[in-house]
Amino acid sequence: MSPAGATMSSGKPSKKRKQPVSAPPESDSEPEESVYDTASDDEEEMQELEQVSDEEEEEEEEGAQAQEQEEGIDGKEEEEVEVKERPKKEKKEKKGVKKGKEEKKEKKKGEGTGILTNKLFSELPISELTASAIKEMNYTHLTQIQARSIPHLLEGKDVMGAAKTGSGKTLAFLIPAIELLYQLHFSSRNGTGVIVVCPTRELAIQTYNVAKELMKNHSQTLGFVIGGNNRRSEADQLARGVNLLVATPGRLLDHLQNTKGFIYKRLKVEKFAKLSFEKNEESKEKPVYVGVDDDKSKDYIVQYDPPDEPKDYIHRVGRTARGDKGKGSALLFLLPQELRFLIYLKAARVTLTEYEFSQKHVPNLQSHLDVAASFCFTNPPKVNLDLESSASKHRKKMRKVVGRGMVSAPQILTEGKTRMVVINGSLQDSREEHSLSGVL
Numbered sequence: 548m549s550p551a552g553a554t555m556s557s558g559k560p561s562k563k564r565k566q567p568v569s570a571p572p573e574s575d576s577e578p579e580e581s582v583y584d585t586a587s588d589d590e591e592e593m594q595e596l597e598q599v600s601d602e603e604e605e606e607e608e609e610g611a612q613a614q615e616q617e618e619g620i621d622g623k624e625e626e627e628v629e630v631k632e633r634p635k636k637e638k639k640e641k642k643g644v645k646k647g648k649e650e651k652k653e654k655k656k657g658e659g660t661g662i663l664t665n666k667l668f669s670e671l672p673i674s675e676l677t678a679s680a681i682k683e684m685n686y687t688h689l690t691q692i693q694a695r696s697i698p699h700l701l702e703g704k705d706v707m708g709a710a711k712t713g714s715g716k717t718l719a720f721l722i723p724a725i726e727l728l729y730q731l732h733f734s735s736r737n738g739t740g741v742i743v744v745c746p747t748r749e750l751a752i753q754t755y756n757v758a759k760e761l762m763k764n765h766s767q768t769l770g771f772v773i774g775g776n777n778r779r780s781e782a783d784q785l786a787r788g789v790n791l792l793v794a795t796p797g798r799l800l801d802h803l804q805n806t807k808g809f810i811y812k813r814l815k816v817e818k819f820a821k822l823s824f825e826k827n828e829e830s831k832e833k834p835v836y837v838g839v840d841d842d843k844s845k846d847y848i849v850q851y852d853p854p855d856e857p858k859d860y861i862h863r864v865g866r867t868a869r870g871d872k873g874k875g876s877a878l879l880f881l882l883p884q885e886l887r888f889l890i891y892l893k894a895a896r897v898t899l900t901e902y903e904f905s906q907k908h909v910p911n912l913q914s915h916l917d918v919a920a921s922f923c924f925t926n927p928p929k930v931n932l933d934l935e936s937s938a939s940k941h942r943k944k945m946r947k948v949v950g951r952g953m954v955s956a957p958q959i960l961t962e963g964k965t966r967m968v969v970i971n972g973s974l975q976d977s978r979e980e981h982s983l984s985g986v987l
């Protein structure tokens with residue numbers, strides 16, 4: 548599997564999966580055993596693995612479908628796309644809606660509006676093992692990024708995908724990755740054939756969870772290596788053979804350099820050694836570029852402090868309003884000296900409504916945040932709104948620069964209605980994201 552397949556992975560904190568798997572513990576604790584013990588006595592020669600296609604150079608025309616199926620893969624027959632065969636959540640039309648409105652809705656459905664297309668997963672030339680897992684996850688129709696990238700990836704092409712957060716990129720690269728491992732009869736003794744690189748450990752765990760669901764019927768092995776975990780136990784797992792590995796870059800590099808039992812000879816690891824997402828764009832091999840610009844509303848995100856980069860703000864906000872017809876809002880706290888951040892948001896065309904709160908309201912917010920946190924955590928994180936003792940490095944630095952000891956009126960920017968809360972708050976002295984499904 549070409550590493551380019553991993554370029555679509557941007558991770559996914561706190562999304563609600565329809566059929567949650569036994570998730571690894573929260574990011575503060577030691578994740579569970581992350582490798583399935585599914586070693587088989589597959590007699591296939593390693594030469595077969597040479598077929599892993601990361602040598603493709605030709606750019607495919609966009610929209611091309613994967614027509615040819617590899618031998619041994621259980622394909623599914625083409626099905627007629629029916630408007631009625633939408634996901635359950637879309638099926639029900641509200642009673643009492645005017646006829647004209649209904650007709651309009653039906654028309655829209657038929658056109659494959661939103662992030663979902665009319666293309667069905669059952670039309671994909673994938674194994675029954677993967678297809679049944681997808682079915683159990685209740686996915687019927689592909690999202691746009693999935694419909695436009697999966698066929699290319701199934702053919703072994705490199706794809707560089709770009710679509711908004713929550714648009715289904717994870718399945719877009721995981722399904723073909725799993726299929727390729729399956730087609731090549733990967734077993735644990737073959738080592739790693741796919742590496743998905745995620746920028747944060749939380750995103751890696753989320754991706755791992757999706758992969759775990761998708762691979763439930765497969766014999767191929769799965770695991771993850773992430774910063775902060777026990778290196779030794781990860782090394783042991785790698786030595787046992789992890790076919791699909793989800794990783795954060797630093798820890799991956801560490802294992803690539805230091806873990807003797809880590810078999811990755813079928814991968815072009817020199818790419819990983821130099822890995823940066825930007826560098827992928829400079830790759831001489833021409834990947835198929837799939838860009839999807841989809842439209843959706845937001846759920847609710849609370850950010851206690853501004854990120855270093857405006858694009859991180861957008862990524863954080865994209866933690867919610869996931870999938871088709873997602874809705875939500877974003878709430879950002881800014882100190883007066885941080886208002887400059889708004890310039891960048893405006894340049895990025897982020898629409899904002901601004902509210903100013905006096906200092907005396909801050910303690911009330913603090914108690915709400917504590918309650919919200921306690922809903923979802925056995926050990927709720929301390930979300931400290933005490934601006935003076937705030938642990939955020941960034942804020943400390945900012946205050947130093949500004950030379951002010953006191954902060955009087957934090958600004959709150961909000962948009963839309965509350966449905967879900969993600970607090971990106973200061974956790975004592977470390978900055979970590981915490982996902983809450985409570986309501987503020």
Ligand SMILES: Nc1ncnc2c1ncn2[C@@H]1O[C@H](COP(=O)(O)OP(=O)(O)OP(=O)(O)O)[C@@H](O)[C@H]1O
Nearest residue numbers: 557558559688689690712713714715716717869870
């Ligand atoms: N075909 C589909 N039909 C319905 N829901 C889907 C489909 N594909 C993905 N989803 C759901 O949409 C949500 C977002 O998907 P996903 O996490 O893959 O987005 P993403 O593009 O990777 O986001 P990010 O860039 O923020 O990581 C998830 O909850 C997922 O379960």
